[in-house]
Amino acid sequence: MKIPVVEDELAQCVSCGLCLPHCPTFRVTGEERYSPRGRIEAIRQVHRGDEPADASFIDMMDTCVQCRGCETACPSGVPFGRLMEAAREGLAEATRYQPWYRRLGYRALAVHPLVVAGSRLLALAQRSRLVPSARLGLPDRLPLRVAPLRVRAVAADAPEVWFHTGCVMDAWQRDVHDAALAVLGAMGVAARLPQPNRRGLDGGCCGALAGHAGLIDIARAQATATMATFPGSAPILVDSAGCGAQLKDLGHLLGTDEARAFSARVFDIQEWIAAHADRLPGPGPAAAGADRPVVAVQDPCHLRHVQRAHLPVRQVLRPYFTLVELDDEGLCCGAGGAYSVLQPELSRQIRDRKLGALRRAGGSVVASANPGCSMHLAAAGLEVRHPMELLADALGLAAEAGDGDGQRDRDRG
Amino acid sequence: MRGDAGVVCFPLTTEEVQHCVRIAGRHGRAVVPRGAGTGLAGGAVPKDAPVVVVTTKMQQVEVDRDRRLVWVQPGVINLDLTKQLRPDGFHFAPDPSSQQSCSLGGNVANNSGGPHCLAYGVTSAHVVAIEVVLGDGELTMLGGLDPEPAGYDLRGVFVGSEGCVGIATRIAVRLTPNPPAVATLLADFVEPADAAAAVSAIIAAGVVPAAIEMMDQRITQVVEAFVGAGYPTDAGAILLVEVDGLPGGVAAETALVDEVCRAHRARSVRVAADDEERMLLWKGRKTAFGAVARVKPNYYLHDTVVPRTKLLDVLRQVYEIADRHGIIVMNVFHAGDGNLHPLLVFDAREPGVLDRVHDAGEEIVRASLDAGGVLSGEHGIGLEKQPFMGWQFTTVDLDAQARLRDAFDPDGRCNPAKVLPAGSRCGDLQHLDDSRRRQLLDDGAWV
Amino acid sequence: MTATDQSRAGAAQLGRVVRDPILLAFADEVGAAEAGPVAVEGGRTQWEVGAPDVPTAGPGDVRLVRAPSGVVAFEPAEMTVLVRVGTTVAELDAELRPSGQQVALEGFEPGATVGGVLSVGRSGITRLGHGPVRDTLLQARYVSAEGLLVTAGGPTVKNVTGFDLCRLLVGSLGTIGLLGDVLLRTRPRPQHSGWWCGEADPFALQDQLYRPTSLLWDGTRVWLRLDGYHADVADQAAVAERHGLAACEGPPVLPAGRCSVDPGALRRLDAARREAGGFVAEIGVGIVHGRWDGPRPTPPDHQVRALHRRIRRAFDPTGRLNPGRDPLAASQPITAGQEASR
The missing domain is CATH 1.10.1060.10 (Alpha-helical ferredoxin)
Incomplete structure (x- = not known):
């Protein structure tokens, strides 16, 4: 072959x-x-x-x-x-390596309303106990409804930064997006969300999942559509390590000058904030005490090994938290996008090693900058939060970020 | 170097290794043990469809702090062991460059060294006892927890026997206390000759540092591209010297090494400021072999040792030989004990290049042996260096080694194709009449 | 074929053929199988080891030979010395001393030869810091049972070429071959060296010290040897003094008898045995001098015994090398004590 x-x-x-x-x-x-x-x-x-x-x-x-x-x-x-x-x-x-239904599934990621609707269906099924969530590595309770994102300091025409929202993450972890936007707002950064084009049916998915599956044509189409949703020259901030890695590599995937120029604008959100740390409000008195929360930093592979941008996570969190490191040199946690669903047994064994490393490190909460990793680790019973959520908490933005319009499913009951 | 395995087994326990060996025996197959597959002489390459016993799943570790030793199964990775011992203030001293990947079983089989064996000794000095499955599947214990077990030092014989006398299933190794103080120096020379002379001068001054490593310009440039350790890429050669021990000695020896290097025209001598910088300097050295594909995708590596005082002379010849054959050579080696690692790098897709590489390799081995050196300092003989055994040893020497091997493994079940070249046994010599025997020896034939 | 024939024939061979006339003469003196049983004699300081029944004079038909002596080549910049094994350890030490080097063979009786010390394979009381005797041997040229010269190991400080016959030779009591000359590793002599002693817990002390040279214990008192740079010895001595030790003359006279025990057994020794004394134990090593009624290591299993028989037969098919000596019997306590020399 x-x-x-x-x-x-x-x-x-x-x-x-x-x-x-x-x-x-x-x-x-x-x-x-x-x-x-x-x-x-x-x-x-x-x-x-x-x-x-x-x-x-x-x-x-x-x-x-x-x-x-x-x-x-x-x-x-x-x-x-x-x-x-x-x-x-x-x-x-x-070969018939990727069957039609999987191809269809990867294609659907680009159609955001479909992703949100699908996620909602899954959430309903979950609540009726139709889906074995733990076995599939799904988060415990997927949100039933997702509230619109609130961008605090919106730029009308020329944003200082763009904020990538993605596909699955936007449906499942909108709280993280909220927190990230709250932090940017607190920094006085004018951010803007991508505008879906072609009647809202394209853009959103960066194409990473299709690319990993070998469906390069689908990945290219999704990437091209996504690029079009971020016009201009402002930096594009990404709070999902996997999406960030993919968007930084579009130059290679598409092989065009335009794609290379686009990739050069992409930053992991922690990476960008660390470079503009002077605009963050300083840590309050609560953060200085000896009883600062102890956070174990888990490096998503696509942040550490692909983007090689795992150190800024520490720079961003260190003023507010006591950080502990794992002793496994960034060995994968086994989430791997769809891997935890497609290879559950290996995925679980790999996660067991990571859990061992986390146990040795100590810490009351795990920081993970990738939705796949955080869901995978949370499914093992750990408290996992995105660095942006931790930062929003530390800056006292949590209530504000979660405030929304009272529309979100906060799982209060 | 390619091989073909008959069956590949992944045992978890000693009993399973015994089963593998017995089943192989019933089917008349040889047994070839394999660890992480980082060997550089083909010792684990299967020939003639043997049963390959892979030990990577044998990962048990039992630390015995009272006795300052640890029992490991052969699949345990060298660096994992050292990391696991760190909270107790100990480490496993042999640190081959592949230590992040290589297994203890492989270290025992090859009597592995590494930069720090200059002061701490090779694997043999650190192995106390070995549980071994012999060629017939029987189990025994070589060596013991007491310092002078009765009888021959069979433990010592087993270490470095490259899987040819049995398979280690549990190994007791000594714990080495972490030194209270460490200093790592990077000295930068314009002329490789000055660097080599500095090495001899350091030893002659009565200092045995923990490690003295030398890297020439080509390899320094390649490695710097990977690690960014701040190696001077315009230096003709760099020396990486580490001294360790109690603080007084470390201070005294650091000063002395600095002085000797400067006296030999070092442009600069830098002492690593902290652990992070130390680790980075070492990372560059330890990943050097793997980094060569940045130049060419294939390499052929020798491992000769020469008397330390001949280092400079042999190094000159190495460059001359490689130039003459039109092959790029890079040198990165354990200068402190005279252990050369000339890397001949090439692209095997280039027609005719393999012949030139082999010719150059042979000449380098010849030059090393002519200088009073030996064939292998730490990588072993395996398949790849077999043809050169007769350059260092006489027929009688090789026959003695063959007797030892045969006493362990009379049926020739254990990795039979390795180490000794075919025809090493001169048993037949006894039965030949004198004139015939003399003639064979005069012909230099293998008898 | 004699060794001299072997040397002549070797002109056409590729390997390193021994041409040293003194070694060739030694090999011819040992002779081939027809020359009958032969035993080698050194300083007779450990003559009884592994040979409870061998008389101290050459028994009837066993010919006694002596290995050649003399330091052949000492290369300070190589930190190696080539020495014929009939040389005494004391003579060798005197030769190395002016260059500030030594070999890690220490604590043997006057008259002990290099060959004897290697063939018996027992280490001195500095093993804790200097390592065992076996680790000093880099290359050995010996006479085989066939009367031929064989090279084991190699002439460099690091070598893994082929099977490690050197390790087999150390402690083999001359049953594999008769040593002719050996290349030994040397080491720098320490700048400063001293003994400290007093009543202390040797295990607690060991945990506080970094690589002491020797740590002896008689159940109550501890003797500690420290080597190194002045400042470091002073620092380590301060640790020892906190444990109740004070500078002293040197190690105790070692009582007669010697056995090799699991060092873990020393740590678990019960109070009655500790107080009864009668022994001097090497802490961290496991050699006990004098009376020992604590646990002994398990004897070698039948596989190890079978390996010994096969190896010995392979190297000496006619049983002519040092007959009557059995390396497996060498762990029995010896009757004459090994006196410590300073």
């Missing part, structure tokens, strides 16, 4: 094995076939035509979380994420 890789990139691995301990699936299985080195070797063999793209090969590819922890570990800079996406793209083209 022809795999659409750049041959030089495939040749770049010298098989030294330094990636092995940084691969979550190798860590839990101990098997070479579930390691980056083993997967690269398999891709080489299939690409050369020495081996067929059979069920065993598909299993090796599917079990990869695409955390890209191996990339930061790789001294030779092998772009493993691209090799994996290429392998999945090859599979999607040559």
Whole structure:
């Protein structure tokens, strides 16, 4: 099977094995076939035509979380994420690797009203106990209704920043968006939300999930549509590490100058705030005491290994909280977008390691800057909050952020 | 280096390893143990469809603080062990560059070293006892918790035997106390010759630092691109020197190393300000092999050791040999104990390049041995260095090694294709008449 | 074929053939299988080890030979020394002293030879800090049962080429081959060295110290040796003094008898045994000098015994090398005590 890789990139691995301990699936299985080195070797063999793209090969590819922890570990800079996406793209083209219903599902992410409606259906089903949420790795109680976002310091024409809202996150974790916008408001930053074009049916989804699944055409279409919702030259802030990583990589995905220019405007929200920290109100007296909340910082892979922008989370939180670090060098938690649903057993084993690291670190609350990770860890019973929520709390914006118009489902009962 | 496995097993327990070995024996298959697969001499490469016993799932660790030792299963990763011991103030001293990935079982099989074995000794100095599954599937314990177990030092024989006499299933290793003080120095030289001379001068001054590592300009540039440790990329060579121990000695030796380096025309000597900077300096050194694909996608690596005083001379020859064959060579090595690691980097897709690489490699080995060196300092022989064994050892020497191996594994079940070249046994020599025997030896033949 | 023949034939061989005439002469003296049983004699300071029945004079048909002596080459900048094993440890030490170096062979009786110390394989009382005797040996050239010269190990400070015959030779009581010359690792002599003693808990003390050179205990009193730079020894001595130790002359006279025990057993020794004394134990190592009625290590299992038989037969098919000596019996306490020398 022809795999659409750049041959030089495939040749770049010298098989030294330094990636092995940084691969979550190798860590839990101990098997070479579930390691980056083993997967690269398999891709080489299939690409050369020495081996067929059979069920065993598909299993090796599917079990990869695409955390890209191996990339930061790789001294030779092998772009493993691209090799994996290429392998999945090859599979999607040559086989019935992604069935029609999954393709349809990924496509639907771009149609935001559909995502919100679907989420609401799921929330209803959850409340009627029709869906085994824990097993599927879903959050405990999905919101029944989502309130409109309140942007505090809106710029009429030329916003200082754009704020990316995304697809699933906007439906499931709008509280995080609220908190982020509240923080920006407190900084006096004029932010603006993307305007869905084409009758509100496009934009929203950055295309990351489709891209990870090897559905590159869908990913490209979604990315292109999303780009169009952020005109001008203002920075685009993203509070989901996975979406941020994807939007920063559109230059590669689309290969156009326009996309490269767009990607250069994308920042993880913590990254941008850390660079403008002087505009944050200082910590109040409550934050100075010895009884400051102890926060364990969990680095989402797409923040640490892909964007390599995990340090700003600490810069942003440190003035207000006592931070504790995990001792696992940013090993993946096993969430991986849809991975926790598609590979529940491996995902759970990987999460168990993360839970061990969190236990050793201590801390009463976990900070995670990615919705997938936070839902996955919350499903294990941890209190997980987005750094923006913690910051909004610390700045006394929580009540304000949650105030809304009284329309939201606060799960009061 | 490619192989073909017959069956691959992932045992969890000693009993399961015994089962694997017995089943292999019933089917007339050899057994090849494998850890994390970071070896550099092909010791774990399967030949002739053997049963491959992979130990990566054997991960148990039992710390015995009273005895200052820890029992580990062979799959435990070297750096994981050290991290786990850190809260108690101990570490496992051998620290091969692959320590973040390599397993203790592999460390024992190869008698692994690492930068810090200059002062702390290689794996053999840290292994107390080994539970071993022999070639017939029987279990035994080599060495013991007491310091002088009765009989031959079979523990010592097992360490470094590259899986050729059995499979380690539990290993007791000594805990080394973390030094109260550490200083890491980075010295920057225009001329590699000055750096090499400084190494000899440090040792001659009566200082054995914890580590003395040297990196030449090419590898420094490659590694700097990955770690950004602030290595001077315009230096002809850099030395990374670490001294550790009690604060008084660390201060005295830091001053002495600084002085010696400057006396040998170091442009600058920088002492790492904190742990973070130290770790970054070491990260660059330890990921050097993996980083070479930034230049070419393949490498061929030797591991010869030469007398420390011959370092400079052999290094010159290494560059000359590589130039003559049109191959890029990078040098990053344990200068303190004379252990060279010339990396020949190339792109195997280039026609004819493999022949040139092999020729250059052979000449480097020859030059090292001519200088009074040895074939391997820490990577072992495996498959890849077998052809050179006869350059260092005579037939009689190799026969002695073969006798030892055969005494452990009379049926030749354990990793039989490795270490000793075919024909190392000269048992037949006894039965030949004298003239025939003399003729064979005169021909330099393997008998 | 004699060793000299071997050397001549070796001209055409690729490996490193031994051409040292003194070693060749030693090999020819040992001779091949036809030359019959042979035992090697050093300083006779540990003559009884592993040979309860061997008389102290050469028994009837066993020929006694002596290994050649003399320091062949000492390279201070290499920190190695090539020495013929008939040399005494004291002579070797005197040779290295002017260069500020030493080998980690310390605490042996006067007259003990390098070959004897290596072949017996017992370490001195500084093992805690200097490591065991076996770790000093880098290369050995020995005469095999066939009368041929064999090189084990290699001439550099680091070497993993082939199987580790050096480890097999140390403690083998001359049953694998008869040592001719050896390359030993040297180490810098410490700037300062001293002993401290007094009544203390040796285990609490050990936990407070960084890598002491020796820590001895008779159940009540502790003797501590510290080596290193002046400032460091002073700092560590201050720790010892807080535990009730004071500077003293040196280690105690070690009582007769010696056995190797699990160092964990020392820690768990009951009060009655501690108070009864009669022993001097090396803390952190597990060697006990004198009377020991505490737990002993489990004897080697039948697999280990079978390995010993096979190895010995492989290296010495006719049983001519040091007959009567059994390395497996070497753990029995010896009758003559090993006196500590300062």
